[in-house]
Amino acid sequence: MPVDFIIRAAQGKLHLPPLWLRDVGPTDFEATGKEFLNLFIQLANLQPDEQILDIGCGCARIALPLTGYVSQAGSYTGMDITQKAIIWCQQNITPHYPNFQFLHADLHNKRYNRTDLIRPVIIAFL
Numbered sequence: 001m002p003v004d005f006i007i008r009a010a011q012g013k014l015h016l017p018p019l020w021l022r023d024v025g026p027t028d029f030e031a032t033g034k035e036f037l038n039l040f041i042q043l044a045n046l047q048p049d050e051q052i053l054d055i056g057c058g059c060a061r062i063a064l065p066l067t068g069y070v071s072q073a074g075s076y077t078g079m080d081i082t083q084k085a086i087i088w089c090q091q092n093i094t095p096h097y098p099n100f101q102f103l104h105a106d107l108h109n110k111r112y113n114r115t116d117l118i119r120p121v122i123i124a125f126l
Helices: 003-010 029-044 083-092
Strands: 051-055 075-080 100-104
Touching: 075 083, 083 100
Parallel strands: 051 075, 075 100
Antiparallel strands: none
């Protein structure tokens, strides 16, 4: 049994992604996600029935707390260049929350996706 699984099981945190997948910095994964949810509600007046697009969703630090807030009338779409993170989200979140979808954006990135040659282009309309 992988050590990561044993650690998460002992902490009662099997609902969280594996430790090796959480490349999001030194903060507490779960607490930071909850903090963002509170900020979205307080500062952006996020409502449970809204549609959310999360570009750079990673391994669902934001999506996981949203699963308890977004209603069936709302939806969440997360996109990321890290395929392993997207696969984990598709396998562990979408089956329980069908209104939560995760898409792999196969774009080149020096840190996360060095092998792909497709370079992102940013276009802004003012």
